[in-house]
Amino acid sequence: MRIAIDAMGGDDAPEQIVAGALESVEFLNEGDELILVGPEEAVVAHLPALKLRKGVISVVHAPDVIGMDAVPIESLRKKPRSSIAVLAKLGKTGQADAVISAGNTGACVAAFQMRMRNLPGVVRPGIAVVLPTPEGPVTICDVGANIACKPIHLYQYGAMASVYSKNLLGIEKPRVGLMSIGSEDAKGNEVVKKALELMKSDSDMNLVGNVEGRDIFSGACEVVVTEGFVGNVIIKLAESLVDGLFKAIKYELMEEKLRLAMKFKPVMKRIYTKYDYSEYGGALLLGINGTSIICHGSSQSKMIKNAILASRRFYTEKINDKIVEYLSGTCVRTTDE
Amino acid sequence: MRIAIDAMGGDDAPEQIVAGALESVEFLNEGDELILVGPEEAVVAHLPALKLRKGVISVVHAPDVIGMDAVPIESLRKKPRSSIAVLAKLGKTGQADAVISAGNTGACVAAFQMRMRNLPGVVRPGIAVVLPTPEGPVTICDVGANIACKPIHLYQYGAMASVYSKNLLGIEKPRVGLMSIGSEDAKGNEVVKKALELMKSDSDMNLVGNVEGRDIFSGACEVVVTEGFVGNVIIKLAESLVDGLFKAIKYELMEEKLRLAMKFKPVMKRIYTKYDYSEYGGALLLGINGTSIICHGSSQSKMIKNAILASRRFYTEKINDKIVEYLSGTCVRTTDE
Numbered sequence: 001m002r003i004a005i006d007a008m009g010g011d012d013a014p015e016q017i018v019a020g021a022l023e024s025v026e027f028l029n030e031g032d033e034l035i036l037v038g039p040e041e042a043v044v045a046h047l048p049a050l051k052l053r054k055g056v057i058s059v060v061h062a063p064d065v066i067g068m069d070a071v072p073i074e075s076l077r078k079k080p081r082s083s084i085a086v087l088a089k090l091g092k093t094g095q096a097d098a099v100i101s102a103g104n105t106g107a108c109v110a111a112f113q114m115r116m117r118n119l120p121g122v123v124r125p126g127i128a129v130v131l132p133t134p135e136g137p138v139t140i141c142d143v144g145a146n147i148a149c150k151p152i153h154l155y156q157y158g159a160m161a162s163v164y165s166k167n168l169l170g171i172e173k174p175r176v177g178l179m180s181i182g183s184e185d186a187k188g189n190e191v192v193k194k195a196l197e198l199m200k201s202d203s204d205m206n207l208v209g210n211v212e213g214r215d216i217f218s219g220a221c222e223v224v225v226t227e228g229f230v231g232n233v234i235i236k237l238a239e240s241l242v243d244g245l246f247k248a249i250k251y252e253l254m255e256e257k258l259r260l261a262m263k264f265k266p267v268m269k270r271i272y273t274k275y276d277y278s279e280y281g282g283a284l285l286l287g288i289n290g291t292s293i294i295c296h297g298s299s300q301s302k303m304i305k306n307a308i309l310a311s312r313r314f315y316t317e318k319i320n321d322k323i324v325e326y327l328s329g330t331c332v333r334t335t336d337e
Numbered sequence: 338m339r340i341a342i343d344a345m346g347g348d349d350a351p352e353q354i355v356a357g358a359l360e361s362v363e364f365l366n367e368g369d370e371l372i373l374v375g376p377e378e379a380v381v382a383h384l385p386a387l388k389l390r391k392g393v394i395s396v397v398h399a400p401d402v403i404g405m406d407a408v409p410i411e412s413l414r415k416k417p418r419s420s421i422a423v424l425a426k427l428g429k430t431g432q433a434d435a436v437i438s439a440g441n442t443g444a445c446v447a448a449f450q451m452r453m454r455n456l457p458g459v460v461r462p463g464i465a466v467v468l469p470t471p472e473g474p475v476t477i478c479d480v481g482a483n484i485a486c487k488p489i490h491l492y493q494y495g496a497m498a499s500v501y502s503k504n505l506l507g508i509e510k511p512r513v514g515l516m517s518i519g520s521e522d523a524k525g526n527e528v529v530k531k532a533l534e535l536m537k538s539d540s541d542m543n544l545v546g547n548v549e550g551r552d553i554f555s556g557a558c559e560v561v562v563t564e565g566f567v568g569n570v571i572i573k574l575a576e577s578l579v580d581g582l583f584k585a586i587k588y589e590l591m592e593e594k595l596r597l598a599m600k601f602k603p604v605m606k607r608i609y610t611k612y613d614y615s616e617y618g619g620a621l622l623l624g625i626n627g628t629s630i631i632c633h634g635s636s637q638s639k640m641i642k643n644a645i646l647a648s649r650r651f652y653t654e655k656i657n658d659k660i661v662e663y664l665s666g667t668c669v670r671t672t673d674e
Contacts, residue, residue, distance in 0.1 A: 069519075069521055071523060134581065134585050144518055147518065147525070147526050148526065179570060180566075181481055181484065181565070181566055181569040181570070182406075184406055186408060188484070188566070189484050189485065189566060212569075212570070212573045213569065213570040213571065213572065213573030213574035213575075213576075213577065214573040214574065214576060214577035215577075216574060216577070217574075217577055217578055217581045218577060218581070226570075228518070229517075229518055229525070229526060229567065230566065230567055230570055232518040232549075232550065233516060233518070233549070233550040233563075233567055233570070233571060234550065234570060234574060235550065236549045236550030236551040237550035237551065237553060237554075237571060237574060237575065238550075238574065238578060239550075239551060240550065240551035240552075240553070240554055240555060241554055241575060241578050241579065242578065242582065244471065244554050244555070245579065245582050245608075245612075248471055248608050248611070249586075249604070249605075249608055252604050252607055252608050253604060260600055260601070260604075263597055264597070264601060267586070267589045267590060267597075268586075270589055271582075271585050271586055271589050274585070275582075
């Protein structure tokens with residue numbers, strides 16, 4: 001399997017990206033290859049020559065970089081030789097079986113969608129993130145690819161995330177919750193209400209109905225379906241709140257007594273692991289005809305390593321085939337897009 | 338000042354509601370009165386006769402109750418003698434200067450808005466909640482009154498929450514952030530982009546621009562403006578995540594060593610206080626021609642006591658007059674509603 005990685009994506013590229021690629025090597029299978037995409041000289045500077053010679057890691061030259069805050073479509077047009085654009089091309093031509101970037105999310109979504117196209121039957125791809133919770137992993141989709149959701153998009157996010165949750169997280173019949181502002185069917189806006197109807201009409205979906213913000217970490221469901229604006233706010237809030245709380249506790253402990261803090265360290269570490277986002281290796285762009293993972297801009301090497309391994313599982317477990325199979329078997333169709 | 342309280346609102350009514358009213362008495366001023374609204378017999382059963390005799394607390398009979406999950410408009414029509422309907426009437430006729438309920442939020446918003454009407458210049462009321470954060474209190478509006486927001490509504494939420502934050506929380510020039518999915522102006526949906534334009538055109542508003550989910554608890558601003566769906570998800574998620582984390586820590590500590598847990602207790606308590614929602618006493622319905630507070634359905638006596646005291650501050654500081662003054666002085670107008 002060939003996995004292409006945007007060496008220039010993220011706040012700490014290329015150092016952390018290349019480091020993550022190197023860390024992943026020992027977990028790869030015989031014959032797996034990593035392709036680092038970026039300005040050749042800059043990338044090679046961070047690579048031990050040995051790895052290159054052994055043929056596990058190669059570099060594909062892409063001289064330009066799209067900034068984290070650049071306007072997606074515009075920058076892709078202006079920079080066809082940027083690492084993200086080249087990455088998408090490798091994904092399209094089959095030179096890479098999976099593409100990974102910690103760069104500009106909007107540019108990644110646009111480039112992957114334009115080049116690699118949607119899976120048959122998928123109306124709109126969505127970004128899925130696995131949130132670690134004390135009750136187990138919760139897959140939330142979409143977290144920012146689509147802020148103009150139609151009911152059919154939400155339905156398909158539920159379907160795709162269910163397939164993912166079942167086949168990669170090992171949850172036999174993942175319970176699906178639709179994010180709303182109350183658990184009763186009548187709660188929510190028109191799009192949510194219509195999406196609920198669609199989801200109800202699919203007897204294969206293990207629907208629990210509407211869920212609320214408080215249900216995400218409480219074990220109410222294993223799949224949370226929401227439109228991209230709300231999903232984006234959710235993951236950024238959850239992440240910052242968990243980090244902030246742990247920092248606050250650390251600070252208070254230091255004030256109290258250093259010895260107490262030391263004793264408490266293993267306890268905190270154990271809890272923190274349950275909420276550690278990097279475990280699941282980035283966000284999957286579900287619905288794309290290919291394997292694509294978008295990582296956090298602040299990704300460090302551990303996240304990149306995990307993303308590489310996650311992309312391999314996604315690819316070898318043929319999740320896309322299973323999504324196509326699910327969607328071709330459901331009675332829920334659309335004609336409006 | 339006369340403060341009317343829905344004695345039947347919330348999961349633990351009337352016990353906790355009446356208890357909260359009693360707890361607040363010692364903090365009231367000479368001449369202040371509390372009016373408990375609910376089935377007379379049930380309410381009086383929880384009241385010491387002494388308090389009633391002294392004229393501080395009276396009961397207004399309302400035999401019906403609107404359930405927490407009832408459909409708002411429908412239930413108000415069917416139950417004109419419900420505690421929420423009677424509460425709104427007291428607010429309208431001036432028999433009460435403030436109304437407080439921990440009951441069905443939708444029914445409260447509908448009843449208060451229909452009976453008490455909007456403040457002059459206000460297009461749509463919004464629910465504001467003060468989130469305690471390590472960086473100080475952050476006022477977020479709207480958290481569920483309005484899930485079909487227009488740009489002018491969002492602008493006015495920023496204006497009203499600023500007036501509130503300045504005059505009741507003592508923040509001289511509260512920084513206002515508009516919830517979006519990226520900090521750049523181009524990020525967000527059409528409503529958000531247009532709202533940002535309106536907010537920019539008001540030079541009295543201390544706008545920081547778009548903010549993200551991660552900015553709420555990080556000290557990026559003191560006022561967060563968002564539409565009701567997103568705001569509702571935010572507060573429910575934040576609340577549950579904070580509670581969940583503290584529970585997880587407690588659980589892990591108990592597993593570890595009881596003695597360590599005991600030592601750690603004061604530290605946790607100190608941190609918890611910074612995130613304790615009940616401190617600010619419920620949510621304000623901003624933009625209503627009156628003082629109205631809607632409390633969490635799970636409110637205990639402390640929350641009700643704090644809501645009573647918060648309503649007094651809101652009333653005596655004439656926040657509504659200041660909102661009207663602000664909105665009459667701004668150049669941002671609307672003609673579309």
